[in-house]
Amino acid sequence: MSTLARTRSVAAAVAWRGIHNAFTNPAFLLPSILFPLFFFIAFAGGLSGLQHAPNFEYAAGYTAFQFGFVCIQAAAFGGVFTGFAIAADFELGFARRLMLAAPNHGGIVIGYMLAAMARAAVVLAVVLVAGLVSGMDILGSVADMVALLALALAVNAISTLWSCGIAMRLRTMQAGPVMQMPIFILMFLAPVYVPLTLIAGWVQTVASYNPVTAMLEASRGFIAGEPTKVGIVAVCLVAMFAFSAYWARGGLRSAEAAG
Amino acid sequence: MSAASIARSGTLGQIGLLAGRSALHAIRTPAQLIFPIVFPLVLLAVNTSGLDAATQLRGFPTESYLDFALAVPFMQGALFAALNGGQDLARDIEHGFMDRLALTPMSGTALLVGQLGGALFTGILSAFIYLFVGLAIGAGIAAGAGGALVLIVLAVTICMAFACFGTFVALRAGSGQAVQGFFPLFFVMLFLSSAFFPRDLIEQDWFRTVATYNPVSYMVEGIRSLVITGWDAGALWPAFAISAGVIAVFLALSARALKTRLLRT
Numbered sequence: 001m002s003t004l005a006r007t008r009s010v011a012a013a014v015a016w017r018g019i020h021n022a023f024t025n026p027a028f029l030l031p032s033i034l035f036p037l038f039f040f041i042a043f044a045g046g047l048s049g050l051q052h053a054p055n056f057e058y059a060a061g062y063t064a065f066q067f068g069f070v071c072i073q074a075a076a077f078g079g080v081f082t083g084f085a086i087a088a089d090f091e092l093g094f095a096r097r098l099m100l101a102a103p104n105h106g107g108i109v110i111g112y113m114l115a116a117m118a119r120a121a122v123v124l125a126v127v128l129v130a131g132l133v134s135g136m137d138i139l140g141s142v143a144d145m146v147a148l149l150a151l152a153l154a155v156n157a158i159s160t161l162w163s164c165g166i167a168m169r170l171r172t173m174q175a176g177p178v179m180q181m182p183i184f185i186l187m188f189l190a191p192v193y194v195p196l197t198l199i200a201g202w203v204q205t206v207a208s209y210n211p212v213t214a215m216l217e218a219s220r221g222f223i224a225g226e227p228t229k230v231g232i233v234a235v236c237l238v239a240m241f242a243f244s245a246y247w248a249r250g251g252l253r254s255a256e257a258a259g
Numbered sequence: 260m261s262a263a264s265i266a267r268s269g270t271l272g273q274i275g276l277l278a279g280r281s282a283l284h285a286i287r288t289p290a291q292l293i294f295p296i297v298f299p300l301v302l303l304a305v306n307t308s309g310l311d312a313a314t315q316l317r318g319f320p321t322e323s324y325l326d327f328a329l330a331v332p333f334m335q336g337a338l339f340a341a342l343n344g345g346q347d348l349a350r351d352i353e354h355g356f357m358d359r360l361a362l363t364p365m366s367g368t369a370l371l372v373g374q375l376g377g378a379l380f381t382g383i384l385s386a387f388i389y390l391f392v393g394l395a396i397g398a399g400i401a402a403g404a405g406g407a408l409v410l411i412v413l414a415v416t417i418c419m420a421f422a423c424f425g426t427f428v429a430l431r432a433g434s435g436q437a438v439q440g441f442f443p444l445f446f447v448m449l450f451l452s453s454a455f456f457p458r459d460l461i462e463q464d465w466f467r468t469v470a471t472y473n474p475v476s477y478m479v480e481g482i483r484s485l486v487i488t489g490w491d492a493g494a495l496w497p498a499f500a501i502s503a504g505v506i507a508v509f510l511a512l513s514a515r516a517l518k519t520r521l522l523r524t
Contacts (some may be wrong), residue, residue, distance in 0.1 A: 028299075036403065039322055039414050040449070041452060042447075042450040044439055045454065045463045045466035046312075046450070046451070046455060046461055046463070046466050046470070047310075047456055048461075048462045048463060049313070049316060049456060049460045049461060050310070050312060050316075052316060053312040053313065053316055054312075054315050055312075085307065093278050137275060138387070162449045185301075188302075188305045188309075189305065193306075193309045193312075193401050194307055194309065194310070195310045197310075198311075198312040199308050199311070200307075200308045200311035200312075200324075201307070201308040201311070202308065203304070203305055203308030203309060204308065
């Protein structure tokens with residue numbers, strides 16, 4: 001069996017287990033659905049008056065504006081939830097047995113990532129249905145929506161690799177805050193409630209350099225049918241993916257060394 | 260301390276002993292003290308910038324979103340204090356400390372009220388820090404120095420209201436996980452209130468209705484009134500009345516739950 005075939009086989013097995021666990025145990029799936037759904041309802045419902053603020057310009061309306069944020073947030077936190085699952089696998093001893101049995105350890109990380117992406121796709125579908133039921137306007141084409149899905153899945157993959165790197169280094173559920181806090185801070189130091197130009201003070205300066213800002217603007221651009229900053233986002237995603245993959249690889253080495 | 264000296268110390272002394280222990284635990288666990296204080300301030304900073312555009316809307320009650328949002332950290336701090344207090348009590352139950360206390364002459368009232376000492380300590384400390392930081396970064400208290408004092412009293416009362424709820428859950432369930440499980444409910448109640456946007460400017464009817472029936476809205480509006488309006492009895496009395504009501508109800512329920520738990524011992 002070639003290295004590629006071994007990697008594929010391990011990745012498929014780990015992904016299948018992750019997907020099976022997620023979809024047969026509501027305690028695993030529900031938080032990842034309810035969390036973004038709640039933010040969507042709370043922000044789109046409670047803050048929609050913001051669309052009447054001077055210079056707030058977004059053609060698809062405030063619900064769609066928040067949908068753009070929730071897509072990226074759901075994808076990012078989906079990766080964090082997968083990190084929790086990896087840490088739990090280590091605490092329960094499953095991950096160590098898995099590493100003894102698997103002929104290729106890189107496949108384990110890829111498997112976790114594929115499972116996270118499958119789960120994120122379902123969460124995004126649920127949030128989309130909630131948005132459409134609440135009367136959200138989507139002005140983008142099918143191609144724009146596919147691009148939005150690709151963007152969200154790429155964010156999910158990056159977040160999973162980041163969380164995986166931490167989970168494999170610390171190998172405890174107590175590492176949860178270390179996984180989610182940086183992502184939470186990056187998400188909220190971006191134009192969450194209003195466009196970048198309407199943010200005041202130092203947060204606007206930070207948000208201007210935050211790659212999540214470009215991702216949110218791209219995601220909202222796809223929904224409004226006016227793709228924007230696609231090139232910048234692609235570069236950011238490639239760079240962040242390379243960094244997080246390197247980070248996850250370091251975590252894997254650490255877990256291997258720990259035995 | 261021996262059983263005889265506990266018996267001699269009287270209920271107030273016993274409350275002091277347990278409250279001191281509870282407060283000391285909060286001080287010795289930096290994670291319990293720092294996170295509930297720092298996290299709401301970080302969110303305040305982010306939301307003040309992110310939602311500043313709201314002040315340009317017609318009918319927005321103030322020109323500074325910082326003034327409007329200053330009430331939110333007090334609420335979040337109260338939620339964290341309640342969560343930590345409930346978890347501490349649940350841990351005491353799980354580890355058998357409550358069972359050992361039940362074998363001493365300590366009164367039920369002292370057990371209950373003393374356990375709230377940690378939450379009270381965190382609530383007072385965080386309320387002063389939020390007020391100090393708010394003033395330092397440019398917020399003003401429309402009700403003046405007296406209003407600031409009432410604000411602290413109201414914030415601590417709200418903190419105790421949430422703490423009594425946390426105590427009830429801990430006594431009923433006897434597990435830290437159960438207390439933790441209620442935290443999202445508090446979080447949902449805060450977000451589905453008028454914490455981030457004035458009720459009369461909320462466009463979605465269903466959201467405005469939920470916020471109107473949500474008691475957290477009135478707690479937030481009570482604190483906010485002192486910051487942006489001045490002395491507004493119409494906003495203050497519902498905040499105090501709801502908080503006092505929650506304290507009374509959940510303290511009574513907690514007393515019952517404690518009796519049941521001690522009977523099991």
